[in-house]
Amino acid sequence: MEDEGCSIVLDVGSGSTKIGYSGDDLPLSVLPSVIVSAAPVSDSRDTPSRAQRPECRECYRGYDSLHPEDHATRDIWPVQKGQCQSTADLETLLHNVFRTELGSGAEAQRPVLLTESPSTTRARRAEAAELLFEGLKAPALSMCNTASLSLFAAGRTRGLVVECGAGAAHAVPVFEGYALAHAALRVDAAGRDVTLRLAQLLQQQHGSSGGSGSGSGGSAPLSLDVVRAIKERMCHVLPRGGGGAAAEEDIGAAAAAAAADMKYELPDGSIVRISGECAAEPAEVLFENKHGRGGLASAAAAAIAMCDEQVRTDLRGAVVLSGGTTMLPGFCERFAQELEAAIDGGSGGAAPAADGLVRRPLTVVPHARAREPGYTAQRKYAAWIGGSIVASLSTFRLLQVSRQEYEDAGAGALHRRCL
Ligand SMILES: Nc1ncnc2c1ncn2[C@@H]1O[C@H](COP(=O)(O)OP(=O)(O)OP(=O)(O)O)[C@@H](O)[C@H]1O
Known part of the structure; x- marks a missing residue:
């Protein structure tokens, strides 16, 4: 929907940042929420107009790949476990995302709907408002809870x-x-814990952090990014009580297909064998006490x-x-x-x-x-989609705080109007 009056919808997660315009079905871009010192965050050198890129672009190098013991990395993930760790880093990330995805022209100067984590605090909301109004010069801002937005995306309010x-x-x-x-x-x-558990199992089974190589696996370690990709392609969740024939039926067509083909081909052509345990066990971390x-x-x-x-x-x-x-x-x-x-x-x-x-x-x-x-595959981007719906309603202006209001009343204006 090419609309002069549309807003920017921004969902900054621990793993990926979704950005796009209100009224659209999907985000314009999904980018890793990372500041990489060595390489550009996005591969877009010039910024094609919105009409030229109607499809959702995914460029995902997961937060899952942040190794817990890897203090040497220079990559910075400003949001961890759903919480902003440093406003300065978040500002750098958002400057990068706005510049590469929206350009520096009028496309970037629109009202912003920013999603916020259910466990955010008033202090964090005030910091985010300062960043958007003062750092990114947003003309108006609205902040909405990801849970409310996800529910709207599923067509409900309760x-x-x-x-x-x-x-x-x-x-x-x-x-x-x-x-x-x-x-x-x-x-x-959450997802990163599933990835780490899979990496651990692959290491146990193949003797390296992932165990790649042709045949039954060699010694070259797999990056956690590759492990995440394996997880997304081959892992599934078993029904309560474990496996069995009935259970296999229950895991659905996609998982059955994955279970039948337990080999993952790496970009270099080598094969990683994925055992049934590796496919099913990692997701148990989501359900265990x-x-x-x-x-x-x-x-x-x-x-x-x-x-x-x-x-x-x-x-x-x-x-x-x-x-x-x-x-x-x-x-x-x-x-x-x-x-x-x-x-x-x-x-x-x-x-x-x-x-x-x-x-x-x-x-x-x-x-x-x-x-x-x-509402099936859309749940992957439910919060962003809900934001797109809310920001395209005529009543959206009631949730917005203009720059002038912010300058007059500070973040208090946002606390009163956020969803
Ligand atoms: N098809 C898939 N199958 C399994 N896992 C998937 C699939 N697609 C994405 N994931 C996982 O979902 C996670 C990312 O989900 P999402 O984008 O909702 O999180 P986020 O918004 O970045 O982070 P958070 O909400 O925790 O702040 C990653 O761990 C990724 O590996």
């Missing part, structure tokens, strides 16, 4: 949003478009339990998954099983409650078999 990205996961109840902050829970296990803290499904059940009973009915009726890690084949099925087991002893909340009322059954979106119209 529900429990379960986000699982690269660095962090959240379970956030949303009512009438507003995230209920008191019941939002965060889990420190660690140090007495439950996984994602336990957090989701706890978040529902922290809300009023009337709200809980709506939450059970729409548990919306979003974020790249939920794209793992079998994730939706396993999550639904785990959540059902965690709520009301397996009834999913449909059993009669103490007051005799039958609660609404648990509905996880997207459903593994009954595909949600318009």
Whole structure:
């Protein structure tokens, strides 16, 4: 939609930054959220106009590839586990992204809708506002919670949003478009942890950090970026209780295809063999109980339990998954099983409650078999897509704070108007 009045929609995640224009179906670009000292972040030397690049461009070198013990790297990831680590670094990243993706002309001088993590603080919001208004000269700004936006992308305003990205996961109840902050829970296990676990298993099985080489694997270490690519192609989530023939059926067509072809070809032509254990075990980190803290499904059940009973009915009726890690084949099925087991002893909340009322059954979106119209693969970019929808509504101006208002009232104006 080529529209003079459209806004820039910006979603800066731990792993990737999604940027594009309101009203579009997908981001213009998806770039790694990294400042690389040696090479340009993006491969775009000149900036073609928006009309020339209508497709979503993905240029992803994952945050997953940030090795926990690699202090020597000069790459800087300003957002880690969903939280900004340094405003100065974030400013550098955003200057790079705006320059390479939008150019320095009028395209970059539009109102901005910036997504914010469910666990952000007022202080961080104020810092981000200063960065956008003063560093990037945005004429107007609106800040929206990723959970509310993901829910809009799924066509709802009430529900429990379960986000699982690269660095962090959240379970956030949303009512009438507003995230209920008191019941939002965060889990420190996400896509990067799955990648690291896969790297560990490959190392154990092949004797190197990944074990590449032709045949059964050689000694050259695999970069975590390659391991991430293997994960995205070949890993899946088993149903609760593990494998078995019925389970294999349940993991879906994509996973079955991956399971049949357990070889991954590297760019140099060598082959990495992926065992069944390597394909299925890494994703277990998302569901396991660690140090007495439950996984994602336990957090989701706890978040529902922290809300009023009337709200809980709506939450059970729409548990919306979003974020790249939920794209793992079998994730939706396993999550639904785990959540059902965690709520009301397996009834999913449909059993009669103490007051005799039958609660609404648990509905996880997207459903593994009954595909949600318009919300399946989109969940990878759900927060950005929701932002694109919100920023194209005529009421969007009610959420915006202009530069003048910001100069007069400071960040307080944003706290009052953010979603
Ligand atoms: N098809 C796929 N299968 C499995 N994992 C995937 C797939 N596509 C992306 N991922 C994983 O999703 C993660 C990125 O998800 P997303 O873009 O939602 O996170 P982010 O916004 O960068 O980070 P965060 O939300 O944690 O701040 C990465 O770990 C990536 O490997």
